[in-house]
Amino acid sequence: MAAAGVLEVDTPLISTAAPAERGLQCMAVERGGHLVPSPEHGLKRLLAAGAGPIYQMGPVFRAGEAGRWHNPEFCMLEWYRPRAAIDDIIDETEALLGALTGLECAPRTSYRAVFLSVTGLDPIECATDALAAWARQHDLAPANMADEHDRAFWLDLIMSLAVQPTLGESAPVCVTDFPAEDAVLVETHPDDDRVAWRFECFWQGVELANGAQELTDAATARERMAREQTLRREAGRAVPPLDEKLLAAMTAGLPRCAGVALGVDRLLALVCGFDSLAPVLAFDWARR
């Protein structure tokens, strides 16, 4: 990071607000606030205040996520470059992974391409019903199907259970242009708003990193956060207040920037040849 000119910073692990994303459950702190699920909001506030390229590496916290590749407390490396485009940050991610794994990353591909190759369905164009039907045909659908029409649900299900396990078999691979269904703080493609300028990196079927061309417009951010809050409310889940400080920073002016978040424990586990997180954690959740 130092060689690449990226400054290490530490932003608070206790925040007054929690991100709105429907897929994130934050741990509340008794005296007020939440433990951060990622340093994103703090880092973006620094960028809005004029910071150059910055990174933070340290623990982040996500409630309810424990399993072979999940631990509610895990180590995240997250960095942002102002004035960078998403392709620049993908290049940098591939270089970092190459250096740490000793392997050359597989050629970049797109979500549409990998999804199509496994399912025969175009994830951007096809009807939600077609996704549901495919999932059922392949015995992947859960028994009670109240969310027939939630496109993000079907995409996540098929991606996680059918497509992802095939990705990055011999070397890490970056998959670009994720569907915009669940995009909150990322820019959508200028030519097609169904596609987000977001990528993920996989190795041996495990998701290692998630990066994007970051959303700069505060009004759009607020709208999308409100949408996530509605989904949470409808699902009967806790609705944390919006991060007004981040929104204020974005209003003041977040420069065009790209960023990536990488799961360090997962990368370490795979580099060491393990097939789960437990061996690289001093005390995993069950043994803490």
Added chain:
Amino acid sequence: MATFNTNQFKGGLKIILDGDPYNIVENEFVKPGKGQAFNRVKLRNLKTNRVVERTFKSGDSVEAADVFNLDLQFLYHDGEFWHFMEPNSFEQYQAGEAAVGESAQWIKAQDMCSVTLWNGTPLQVDAPNFVTLAVTETDPGVRGDTSGGGGKPATLETGAVVRVPLFIEEGEVLKVDTRKGEYVSRANEN
């Protein structure tokens, strides 16, 4: 009706799916970074023994199966049912052919068996790992005959047939490994 939530899933948990009792063999938590969580679960149907894979949405609830194991003493077989008793409460249970299965050929009166009960009815009977049974019928071994190598068949008091070394004679009591269906040793050797 007792239920379990997906975040309680782990190997050994017993649940009801489509009306049948299942044992969770493996539970995998799956979650894309920004997406919804699922549980991909391997389960064994406790009636048919078939293993299936199912997906559950994280946070969903399933019906708990009233399935547990008891150590019961085998009493007798009446031609149709095998009768067992819980030695402390003296409560009796009867198990059908489907539940007793392979164990039928190994158990004799007073043997303690691990019995899986579903809603109070025996679902599966496991014979002890090792049993001692007398040989009721076998050809006499020819002393010094080591050319056979494979031993000879012997019928045991329960009707089971196992291969035994040539030196074993009728009336001898043997130790048998019920999981492999194999002779281990004479009962008094150790």
